[in-house]
Amino acid sequence: MTLLDNTTEFVVPSTIDRSRVEMEARNVACWFGDNKVLADVNLQMPAGEVTALIGPSGCGKSTFLRTLNRMHELVPSASLAGTITLGGEDIYRSRLPVTETRRRVGMVFQKPNPFPAMTVAENVVSGLKLAGVKVTRSERQDLVEHCLRRAGLWQEVEKRLGDPGRALSGGQQQRLCIARALAVEPQVLLMDEPCSALDPTSTRRIEETIATLQETITIVIVTHNMQQAQRVSQRCAFFLAAYGEPGHIVESGTTERIFNNPDDPRTSDYVQGRFG
Amino acid sequence: MTDTELDTELAPATEPERIRIRTLDPDDATAVGGSALASLALTWLIYGRLVPLTGGLGFWVCWYIIFVTAVWAVTRQLSDAIHARDQLARVIIWSGGMAVIAPLLLVVGYTISRGYHALRPSFFVEDQRYVGALSKSTEGGGAHAIIGTLQQVGLALVISVPLGVMSAVYLSEVKGRLARPLRTATDAMSAVPSIVAGLFIYAIWILSFGQSQTGFAGSLALSVLFLPTVTRTSEVVLRLVPGGLREASLALGGGDWRTTSRVVLPTARSGLATAVILGMARVIGETAPLILTIGGAFVVNANPFSGKQDSLPYFVFRLVRFPQESQIDRAWTGALVLLMLVLVLFVIARIIGGRGPDHIGRLRRRRLKKEGLA
Amino acid sequence: MTITIEPDVEIVEERIDIQVRRSTADRVYRAAATAAGATTFVLMGLIGTFLLVRGTGAFRKSGFSFFTEFAWQPDLGGKFGVGAVLPYTIAIALVALTIAVPVSILAALFITEYAPRRARRILTSIVDLLAAVPSLIYGLWGLFSLQPRLVKLSKWMADHLGFIPIFRVRAEGPKTLSLFPSSTFIAGIIVSLMLIPICTAVMREVFGQAPTNEKEGALALGGTRWGVIRDVILPFGRGGIIGGAMLSLGRALGETIAVTLIISPVFTPKLDILSQGSNSIAALIALKFSESNELGISALMAAGLTLFVITLLINSMASFIVSKSRSGEATEI
Numbered sequence: 001m002t003l004l005d006n007t008t009e010f011v012v013p014s015t016i017d018r019s020r021v022e023m024e025a026r027n028v029a030c031w032f033g034d035n036k037v038l039a040d041v042n043l044q045m046p047a048g049e050v051t052a053l054i055g056p057s058g059c060g061k062s063t064f065l066r067t068l069n070r071m072h073e074l075v076p077s078a079s080l081a082g083t084i085t086l087g088g089e090d091i092y093r094s095r096l097p098v099t100e101t102r103r104r105v106g107m108v109f110q111k112p113n114p115f116p117a118m119t120v121a122e123n124v125v126s127g128l129k130l131a132g133v134k135v136t137r138s139e140r141q142d143l144v145e146h147c148l149r150r151a152g153l154w155q156e157v158e159k160r161l162g163d164p165g166r167a168l169s170g171g172q173q174q175r176l177c178i179a180r181a182l183a184v185e186p187q188v189l190l191m192d193e194p195c196s197a198l199d200p201t202s203t204r205r206i207e208e209t210i211a212t213l214q215e216t217i218t219i220v221i222v223t224h225n226m227q228q229a230q231r232v233s234q235r236c237a238f239f240l241a242a243y244g245e246p247g248h249i250v251e252s253g254t255t256e257r258i259f260n261n262p263d264d265p266r267t268s269d270y271v272q273g274r275f276g
Numbered sequence: 277m278t279d280t281e282l283d284t285e286l287a288p289a290t291e292p293e294r295i296r297i298r299t300l301d302p303d304d305a306t307a308v309g310g311s312a313l314a315s316l317a318l319t320w321l322i323y324g325r326l327v328p329l330t331g332g333l334g335f336w337v338c339w340y341i342i343f344v345t346a347v348w349a350v351t352r353q354l355s356d357a358i359h360a361r362d363q364l365a366r367v368i369i370w371s372g373g374m375a376v377i378a379p380l381l382l383v384v385g386y387t388i389s390r391g392y393h394a395l396r397p398s399f400f401v402e403d404q405r406y407v408g409a410l411s412k413s414t415e416g417g418g419a420h421a422i423i424g425t426l427q428q429v430g431l432a433l434v435i436s437v438p439l440g441v442m443s444a445v446y447l448s449e450v451k452g453r454l455a456r457p458l459r460t461a462t463d464a465m466s467a468v469p470s471i472v473a474g475l476f477i478y479a480i481w482i483l484s485f486g487q488s489q490t491g492f493a494g495s496l497a498l499s500v501l502f503l504p505t506v507t508r509t510s511e512v513v514l515r516l517v518p519g520g521l522r523e524a525s526l527a528l529g530g531g532d533w534r535t536t537s538r539v540v541l542p543t544a545r546s547g548l549a550t551a552v553i554l555g556m557a558r559v560i561g562e563t564a565p566l567i568l569t570i571g572g573a574f575v576v577n578a579n580p581f582s583g584k585q586d587s588l589p590y591f592v593f594r595l596v597r598f599p600q601e602s603q604i605d606r607a608w609t610g611a612l613v614l615l616m617l618v619l620v621l622f623v624i625a626r627i628i629g630g631r632g633p634d635h636i637g638r639l640r641r642r643r644l645k646k647e648g649l650a
Numbered sequence: 651m652t653i654t655i656e657p658d659v660e661i662v663e664e665r666i667d668i669q670v671r672r673s674t675a676d677r678v679y680r681a682a683a684t685a686a687g688a689t690t691f692v693l694m695g696l697i698g699t700f701l702l703v704r705g706t707g708a709f710r711k712s713g714f715s716f717f718t719e720f721a722w723q724p725d726l727g728g729k730f731g732v733g734a735v736l737p738y739t740i741a742i743a744l745v746a747l748t749i750a751v752p753v754s755i756l757a758a759l760f761i762t763e764y765a766p767r768r769a770r771r772i773l774t775s776i777v778d779l780l781a782a783v784p785s786l787i788y789g790l791w792g793l794f795s796l797q798p799r800l801v802k803l804s805k806w807m808a809d810h811l812g813f814i815p816i817f818r819v820r821a822e823g824p825k826t827l828s829l830f831p832s833s834t835f836i837a838g839i840i841v842s843l844m845l846i847p848i849c850t851a852v853m854r855e856v857f858g859q860a861p862t863n864e865k866e867g868a869l870a871l872g873g874t875r876w877g878v879i880r881d882v883i884l885p886f887g888r889g890g891i892i893g894g895a896m897l898s899l900g901r902a903l904g905e906t907i908a909v910t911l912i913i914s915p916v917f918t919p920k921l922d923i924l925s926q927g928s929n930s931i932a933a934l935i936a937l938k939f940s941e942s943n944e945l946g947i948s949a950l951m952a953a954g955l956t957l958f959v960i961t962l963l964i965n966s967m968a969s970f971i972v973s974k975s976r977s978g979e980a981t982e983i
């Protein structure tokens with residue numbers, strides 16, 4: 001399959017170790033103002049695996065995901081408690097700058113959001129620009145090709161690198177956003193319902209991309225699509241929030257077990273589409 | 277194949293005929309048209325006999341009153357009172373719309389008709405050094421005033437655009453503690469009377485700092501007026517940048533400064549340019565602050581930092597108060613040039629404003645090619 | 651068997667004290683933006699301070715009579731004050747507002763509710779363009795083209811509506827047209843032309859935000875378009891109308907060039923608005939500036955300060971009202 005031909009080796013000039021790492025959340029709780037929306041979340045996201053977060057809307061999946069790369073704190077009233085580690089290092093208490101954390105833990109949003117003022121190629125390398133990393137012209141061109149290949153987009157846009165990012169179709173834009181996130185060589189990639197705005201064909205392409213990426217990157221994905229969770233993930237966590245109460249994880253484990261043999265009746269109800 | 281291509285292929289070749297929804301009922305149209313004609317006839321009959329009005333203006337005032345009454349009465353006869361009131365409102369509100377367009381045509385038309393016959397190419401290259409009050413209006417020109425205006429507005433731009441855009445960035449990106457009071461202060465300052473801006477620069481720059489009247493003093497006064505305008509319009513433009521782009525930039529590990537400079541400002545580029553040019557179009561015609569600050573001159577002074585300068589609006593304002601026809605004609609020519617400048621700026625602003633953030637200009641395209649990004 | 655009941659202790663989780671270590675570039679950037687924002691405050695303070703400092707000489711000489719004295723003769727060592735000029739300023743602004751506000755409401759309603767969609771964009775552009783036409787040009791047009799026609803209207807009003815005090819013009823002998831140019835009324839009309847685009851823009855924007863579902867609700871009940879305007883749009887846009895009017899008032903009080911071109915300055919107050927002669931603070935400054943000595947300039951500074959304070963108050967109020975009646979995005983005012 002052509003999507004797998006990511007043979008060009010590429011090394012971003014960087015001092016930190018970019019080997020794949022695990023993430024772990026311990027006793028995480030989140031607030032918006034005084035409203036507690038997430039309580040007592042414990043979750044391991046092992047290296048090289050895809051962890052899917054499932055659960056009905058409003059139970060705090062996005063909130064949890066955003067704590068993993070410190071996007072949560074951008075909301076003025078937001079606060080949190082607990083510990084989140086990236087490769088054993090506490091991302092909130094170590095001296096790691098927040099920008100470095102976010103570079104290591106990349107994010108793809110629900111709605112494709114390529115930078116409209118940049119071309120396709122510029123979008124891919126925008127992360128380097130934003131980090132102030134200088135690269136030579138040939139390095140840059142290699143990086144563009146390498147990342148677009150990994151995102152499974154190279155063949156479609158090879159001739160359109162100078163077009164504005166928004167000239168692509170929705171599915172292509174989303175893969176462009178994935179390529180953009182890959183360009184800064186993250187160790188973890190967070191995806192918040194990356195396919196919910198896309199058609200089935202584009203969705204399949206992105207799932208293929210996820211499959212190839214997981215060899216090198218730890219992936220956490222939020223999805224409302226049960227089949228998707230089963231197709232792409234090895235581990236799964238089911239979130240739930242009772243009315244007026246903070247969300248929490250009902251149970252988590254291998255995707256296989258959560259879907260075929262869950263402990264909690266609410267989980268089996270949800271994964272079989274009986275509520276939510 | 278992309279999905280959009282699929283879509284177009286599936287679209288049926290012939291479309292069913294759509295229902296055309298008429299917004300204007302034919303009966304209503306007849307009623308309005310009929311009333312217009314009937315009231316015209318009636319006005320013509322009774323005007324000057326029964327109505328205590330004279331002159332062309334009076335005729336049309338009289339016609340309008342009869343017309344509006346007729347529309348109401350006719351519709352009321354044909355249908356009911358509610359419909360009649362609706363028609364009445366429609367006619368009056370349409371007149372309001374027309375009343376806004378009319379002055380533009382009249383002002384522009386009149387300025388052209390008064391200004392064009394003394395407009396010669398020499399107006400743009402000569403000054404008033406050999407011109408006396410009795411010379412013909414085609415002699416000499418306004419080059420000194422045009423140069424002055426361009427320099428003063430240019431300097432004002434250099435001073436207030438960076439400050440204004442940065443203030444807007446403070447309001448919409450940094451969102452510091454001062455944001456709310458700053459917004460109020462900017463609103464309040466954006467309506468400082470222009471003469472007060474001139475008076476202020478006179479008080480501080482000339483009286484207190486002991487400087488003399490120069491083009492630069494004028495541009496300081498213009499900046500006082502320009503700064504709040506730029507701040508306000510730029511903030512509006514920056515707020516239109518989707519928050520998702522800022523999040524995307526931050527999620528890539530971009531700091532605040534790079535997010536603003538690499539993502540937010542480039543995305544808002546065309547909007548910012550439009551805001552600045554529209555602000556320029558307004559500032560370029562300001563007269564009052566210059567009366568007190570630039571001193572006025574009859575000859576070219578290309579140095580805005582020393583010696584008195586002239587400006588196009590001040591040139592017009594001075595000449596139009598002379599009693600001689602030739603001076604007044606010269607003033608109108610200056611006014612026409614000024615109006616043309618404003619129109620040109622306005623059109624440029626509209627063209628730039630029509631571009632989306634993904635417009636890639638020729639220069640940028642070339643640079644991208646060089647960097648291997650296109 | 652004993653059941654131990656665990657005490658229901660609320661565990662107080664310790665929230666992370668999030669520390670953002672900003673890079674030097676980010677800190678410099680934030681400081682620069684804050685400084686840029688602060689210039690507006692500094693500017694506002696400086697304007698007030700310097701006009702006050704320069705105007706103190708005049709204030710000291712005239713005392714409180716600065717606000718009551720009619721005459722303006724600081725250069726001859728005589729009395730001076732804005733007692734006559736200020737009421738004239740307000741009168742011109744009120745005339746302008748009386749015309750501009752109703753026309754702007756109609757125009758804004760036309761643009762938002764009646765104009766076809768394509769025309770809507772063009773009309774919005776025209777209104778913006780009208781706002782960009784320099785007041786100098788409005789003034790010239792008013793002086794040369796409009797005034798000769800308006801004096802006839804003035805005369806007609808004086809003849810037929812003279813029973814209303816503000817339209818009563820006394821003349822020895824028959825009233826001729828030469829009694830009527832350069833009046834408060836004519837200056838007000840010319841100023842109103844400049845206000846209409848500004849006022850229309852504010853109102854159009856607020857009317858445009860009237861909730862669609864309420865409008866459709868009214869139409870679905872069989873209401874007419876006028877019904878929708880009366881029951882939904884006008885009540886919704888009341889803040890915009892008041893704010894737009896006050897904003898225009900601020901502009902009208904400060905308008906300089908057009909008024910300077912039209913009026914012939916007088917320093918004795920009069921009740922009627924139609925007869926020749928009027929005044930305004932801004933025009934006073936523009937006209938007297940070049941012929942003033944030190945005290946005269948100081949007096950002009952005092953007059954300018956008066957105008958500055960008045961417009962600042964009115965505009966802050968207007969901005970407050972408009973911002974309360976619209977959400978978020980806004981065009982500039």
Ligand SMILES: Nc1ncnc2c1ncn2[C@@H]1O[C@H](COP(=O)(O)OP(=O)(O)O)[C@@H](O)[C@H]1O
Nearest residue numbers: 032037055056057058059060061062063064075
């Ligand atoms: N910016 C915010 N401010 C206040 N409350 C928020 C904000 N974002 C989300 N919430 C609340 O947090 C809860 C969880 O939201 P979210 O994490 O988006 O759920 P999910 O992604 O699972 O649908 C919801 O109740 C939502 O109302």
Ligand SMILES: [Mg+2]
Nearest residue numbers: 061062063192
């Ligand atoms: Mg969500």
